[in-house]
Amino acid sequence: MIAARHAVKRGYLLCKFQRNEVAEDRADNRNTGVFPLYPEYDWGTIAAWAWAHGVVIDALDRLGLSDMNRIVVTGHSRGGKTALCAGIYDERVAVTAPNSSGTGGTGSMRYFEQGQKPQRLLLHKKQFPHWWIDRYFEFGDKEEQLPFDAHTAKALIAPRALINTHARQDYWANPYGTELTYRAADEVFRWLDAEGKQGIHWRNGGHAQNEEDWLALLDFTDWQFFLKQPEQSFSTLTYPDAKLPVTWKGP
Numbered sequence: 001m002i003a004a005r006h007a008v009k010r011g012y013l014l015c016k017f018q019r020n021e022v023a024e025d026r027a028d029n030r031n032t033g034v035f036p037l038y039p040e041y042d043w044g045t046i047a048a049w050a051w052a053h054g055v056v057i058d059a060l061d062r063l064g065l066s067d068m069n070r071i072v073v074t075g076h077s078r079g080g081k082t083a084l085c086a087g088i089y090d091e092r093v094a095v096t097a098p099n100s101s102g103t104g105g106t107g108s109m110r111y112f113e114q115g116q117k118p119q120r121l122l123l124h125k126k127q128f129p130h131w132w133i134d135r136y137f138e139f140g141d142k143e144e145q146l147p148f149d150a151h152t153a154k155a156l157i158a159p160r161a162l163i164n165t166h167a168r169q170d171y172w173a174n175p176y177g178t179e180l181t182y183r184a185a186d187e188v189f190r191w192l193d194a195e196g197k198q199g200i201h202w203r204n205g206g207h208a209q210n211e212e213d214w215l216a217l218l219d220f221t222d223w224q225f226f227l228k229q230p231e232q233s234f235s236t237l238t239y240p241d242a243k244l245p246v247t248w249k250g251p
Helices: 002-009 045-063 078-089 121-127 150-155 175-191 211-226
Strands: 071-076 093-099 161-167 198-203
Touching: 002 211, 045 071, 045 078, 071 078, 071 211, 078 093, 078 150, 093 211, 150 175, 161 175, 161 211, 175 198, 198 211
Parallel strands: 071 093, 093 161, 161 198
Antiparallel strands: none
């Protein structure tokens, strides 16, 4: 596996788990995985998968297999949404690294590139109703009424580190909206004296977490953990002329 080879070569331990054992990725999944253990919870599947990251971190801690100050969580697409959620709720995560996570992840729910099909909550309700709680879907086609967007989720990570890897032509995962939320969240990182703790990396291509994405993630973590200066910038914009639709500034 490409990711494992590069990670181990740099001294990292790569640990994976089967998320379908935590909760199956299907609409009628409430009798699968951990859901029967917590019948009082109304959490969706993304949250259950994110919770499992904490269980894995617990195990790494008890087994003494990892430097607990250098925990990284990553995932691709729906796994990227999950990684973002895990990074928000578990403060042991030092670097949160969602890859091409789109709506419900790091992509804006309001702003999309002109001419590209937007990934909206109503589509999730039709195809992936188990991912989110019912209250969330009440804002289907009314996303502009939500009191938050993806930049809010990113800001909840600060001042810990966040790296967003994304493909320029992965339009379904909303690269345009992902960059806008990166810029908006960066105000919060700067306000918390965490400038440089949030990064974004762009590559050409489509929907995948490939070797370039992994190398970018490892370069970023080497920088954050070991002060190894990266050769690339983690603040290069793909849409530098896009108007940022926020007016607030950090104090």
